[in-house]
Amino acid sequence: MKIIRSISSMKKCIKNERKKGPKIGFVPTMGYLHQGHISLAQQSVKECDVTVMSVYVNPTQFGLHEDYKKYPRDIKSDAALAKEAGVDYLFVPSDSDMYPLGFSSKVIVSNVTQMLCGASRPGHFDGVTTIVSKLFNIIEPNTVFFGQKDAQQIIVIKKMVKDLNIQLKIKALPIVRDSDGLAMSSRNAYLSKAQRLEALSLYQALQKAKELIGQGECNSAKIIASMKRLILRGKSVRIDYIAIVDAEDLSFKKHIKAKVLIAIAVFIGKVRLIDNLIIKV
Amino acid sequence: MKIIRSISSMKKCIKNERKKGPKIGFVPTMGYLHQGHISLAQQSVKECDVTVMSVYVNPTQFGLHEDYKKYPRDIKSDAALAKEAGVDYLFVPSDSDMYPLGFSSKVIVSNVTQMLCGASRPGHFDGVTTIVSKLFNIIEPNTVFFGQKDAQQIIVIKKMVKDLNIQLKIKALPIVRDSDGLAMSSRNAYLSKAQRLEALSLYQALQKAKELIGQGECNSAKIIASMKRLILRGKSVRIDYIAIVDAEDLSFKKHIKAKVLIAIAVFIGKVRLIDNLIIKV
Numbered sequence: 338m339k340i341i342r343s344i345s346s347m348k349k350c351i352k353n354e355r356k357k358g359p360k361i362g363f364v365p366t367m368g369y370l371h372q373g374h375i376s377l378a379q380q381s382v383k384e385c386d387v388t389v390m391s392v393y394v395n396p397t398q399f400g401l402h403e404d405y406k407k408y409p410r411d412i413k414s415d416a417a418l419a420k421e422a423g424v425d426y427l428f429v430p431s432d433s434d435m436y437p438l439g440f441s442s443k444v445i446v447s448n449v450t451q452m453l454c455g456a457s458r459p460g461h462f463d464g465v466t467t468i469v470s471k472l473f474n475i476i477e478p479n480t481v482f483f484g485q486k487d488a489q490q491i492i493v494i495k496k497m498v499k500d501l502n503i504q505l506k507i508k509a510l511p512i513v514r515d516s517d518g519l520a521m522s523s524r525n526a527y528l529s530k531a532q533r534l535e536a537l538s539l540y541q542a543l544q545k546a547k548e549l550i551g552q553g554e555c556n557s558a559k560i561i562a563s564m565k566r567l568i569l570r571g572k573s574v575r576i577d578y579i580a581i582v583d584a585e586d587l588s589f590k591k592h593i594k595a596k597v598l599i600a601i602a603v604f605i606g607k608v609r610l611i612d613n614l615i616i617k618v
Numbered sequence: 619m620k621i622i623r624s625i626s627s628m629k630k631c632i633k634n635e636r637k638k639g640p641k642i643g644f645v646p647t648m649g650y651l652h653q654g655h656i657s658l659a660q661q662s663v664k665e666c667d668v669t670v671m672s673v674y675v676n677p678t679q680f681g682l683h684e685d686y687k688k689y690p691r692d693i694k695s696d697a698a699l700a701k702e703a704g705v706d707y708l709f710v711p712s713d714s715d716m717y718p719l720g721f722s723s724k725v726i727v728s729n730v731t732q733m734l735c736g737a738s739r740p741g742h743f744d745g746v747t748t749i750v751s752k753l754f755n756i757i758e759p760n761t762v763f764f765g766q767k768d769a770q771q772i773i774v775i776k777k778m779v780k781d782l783n784i785q786l787k788i789k790a791l792p793i794v795r796d797s798d799g800l801a802m803s804s805r806n807a808y809l810s811k812a813q814r815l816e817a818l819s820l821y822q823a824l825q826k827a828k829e830l831i832g833q834g835e836c837n838s839a840k841i842i843a844s845m846k847r848l849i850l851r852g853k854s855v856r857i858d859y860i861a862i863v864d865a866e867d868l869s870f871k872k873h874i875k876a877k878v879l880i881a882i883a884v885f886i887g888k889v890r891l892i893d894n895l896i897i898k899v
Contacts, residue, residue: 344783439867441729442747442781448722466723467782474783500723501748502625502755586720 338420340427344435347428347475351389355477359386363478365469368392369409369523370418373513377482380510382423389476390419391428393435398464404607409526428476435471444470446497449587453489453600454611457577465490466497473503480506484513486520488598488613492587512612514540520612527608535571536605539612542567542579546599550616555593557581568603577602577609584615593618619701621708625716628709628756632670636758640667644759646750649673650690650804651699654794658763661791663704670757671700672709674716679745685888690807709757716752725751727778730868734770734881735892738858746771747778754784761787765794767801769879769894773868793893795821801893808889816852817886820893823848823860827880831897836874838862849884858883858890865896874899 341347354361362385364377370392381388392415399405412429419427443463449455450462473481483491491509498507513521518540519533528536542564549560561579568574582589584596593616600613622628635642643666645658651673662669673696680686693710700708724744730736731743754762764772772790779788794802799821800814809817823845830841842860849855863870865877874897881894 348785439729440781441727442778443726443728444751444782445724445726446722447724448720470725471781471783474785477785497723500721500752501725502752504629504755504758 338416338424338427340416340429342429342431344430344475347389347426347430350426351476354387357386360480361385361476361478362388363472363476363481364388364390364424365472365481365483366390366392367394367408367523368415369411369526370415371513371521371523371525373484373486373521375418375422376513377484377510378419378422378424380508381480381482385480387425388423389426389428389478390424391430391472391476392419393428393430393468393472395435395464395468396432397436397467398461400458400460403458404524404527409523428472435468443467444497444501446493446500449489449492449496452582452587452589453578453580454602455489455493457602462490462493466493469494470497470501470503473505478505480508482508482510485509485615486512486522486611486613488600488615489587492585518544520610522610524608524610528605532573532605532608535574536603536608536610538568538571538574539601539603539610542601543599543612543614546581547614547616550593550618555618557589557591557593560593560599564599564601568601571605573606575604577604619697619705619708621697621710623710623712625711625756628670628707628711631707632757635668638667641761642666642757642759643669644753644757644762645669645671645705646753646762646764647671647673648675648689648804649696650692650807651696652794652802652804652806654765654767654802656699656703657794658765658791659700659703659705661789662761662763666761668706669704670707670709670759671705672711672753672757673700674709674711674749674753676716676745676749677713678717678748679742681739681741684739685805685808690804709753716749724748725778725782727774727781730770730773730777733863733868733870734859734861735883736770736774738883743771743774747774750775751778751782751784754786759786761789763789763791766790766896767793767803767892767894769881769896770868773866799825801891803891805889805891809886813854813886813889816855817884817889817891819849819852819855820882820884820891823882824880824893824895827862828895828897831874831899836899838870838872838874841874841880845880845882849882852886854887856885858885 362381444466584598602611643662725747865879
């Protein structure tokens with residue numbers, strides 16, 4: 338595995354690889370890799386001839402009072418894990434290379450960025466679509482792998498790809514969970530033992546929703562109320578949102594119908610965690 | 619020459635061409651082709667293995683009260699001229715293909731879009747950068763040819779390409795003028811004979827500026843005043859702007875120094891015309 342630290346060398350490597358006409362898979366990450374990221378890399382290695390993983394904590398997708406500075410970083414461990422997963426190129430660009438002085442462009446998706454995480458984190462998705470556009474242009478992948486945990490992110494990026502006619506495939510892979518059900522997240526590293534226990538309620542609430550829907554409940558408000566009760570048992574919990582939305586366009590669904598996304602964002606202390614479940618009825 | 623009317627067939631053609639590994643040249647236009655456009659096509663044919671020209675009157679780059687609906691169109695003549703110039707593919711997409719229902723993405727460049735035409739035509743450059751991004755993604759050209767007449771447009775698109783790491787070269791070719799000096803423009807078709815005579819003052823004013831600078835004048839305000847006097851002789855003339863700016867970042871220059879862009883936008887009746895000159899001192 339080669340570690341690449343500049344845009345120009347990344348472009349050169351890709352240009353050389355391209356001559357052989359391979360299928361290039363790409364896994365964009367913010368690093369501090371966990372099994373969720375690794376599952377994406379492994380899938381890319383399986384499907385593609387060359388796999389590029391990027392590790393870049395993108396400043397423009399963090400809000401002013403968010404955790405950009407203290408976001409966990411461990412490039413040594415990331416490199417070891419990526420290598421083990423079969424990644425060919427680990428792209429670790431610098432801020433000054435990605436956002437040089439005078440940088441002034443943006444890629445923006447409206448509508449599907451307005452609700453859920455978009456409502457709680459204004460500007461977040463502008464940062465995501467801009468950095469992802471840049472990475473797509475640098476790497477020109479055939480297939481890009483994202484984790485289903487960031488459900489809205491996938492919908493936003495798919496919309497951008499469709500609207501702007503970007504020529505690649507987006508693949509969403511299932512959420513990877515710890516044995517107790519907690520969705521893997523780099524931000525889990527922030528949790529104390531007690532907070533980690535409380536964080537289990539996200540998964541439990543999603544399971545509760547699934548159970549209720551299985552029993553025939555189709556009133557979203559009732560399901561959400563039941564999820565809230567379960568989550569609010571935790572002492573250090575503050576709910577950002579619990580929403581039941583259309584799995585394609587994220588419009589709110591009063592009644593469970595067709596394919597819905599049940600999405601949760603919760604603060605455990607200062608740590609914001611998200612989780613979700615797609616249910617077809 | 620093949621005329622291509624859908625994004626999907628354009629992509630297919632390019633994919634086939636790509637297999638042979640050629641250099642693809644691209645000339646984006648709004649059609650109603652004149653010698654300015656043709657000079658771009660000819661240069662592309664000279665430099666590249668395959669030349670794609672697009673003809674698309676992009677609605678999103680027109681303001682509410684601008685001339686989108688009556689913008690001149692003549693696809694038959696365009697096709698004949700493009701063929702004669704050696705164009706391989708004429709891409710003529712439909713609005714519903716370019717902006718399908720629910721379209722909600724935008725590519726935006728700030729700073730260099732705020733002044734000159736950007737100030738007079740709010741949102742214009744957002745429309746330009748968005749459509750150009752789409753076309754770049756569909757055609758994936760190696761080199762794109764633009765006319766120097768839209769000087770700010772070139773700077774904006776170069777900025778977008780640099781910021782978003784888009785892998786292609788932008789080439790700007792000189793303004794093509796009628797024998798009397800009038801810069802070629804599809805909008806010249808709107809002009810009455812009398813208006814066309816008045817429109818000559820744009821070029822004359824630029825020549826006046828060049829002459830003054832040649833004589834050692836380096837005070838921009840004085841040069842602009844002299845240009846204004848010359849242009850305002852016309853009865854149906856309203857000046858939108860006359861500006862002397864840095865040729866790279868478009869910042870206003872009080873004193874002529876290094877490489878300046880002298881840019882004019884003038885209404886002759888309801889017809890908005892632009893022209894410019896780059897001067898190195």
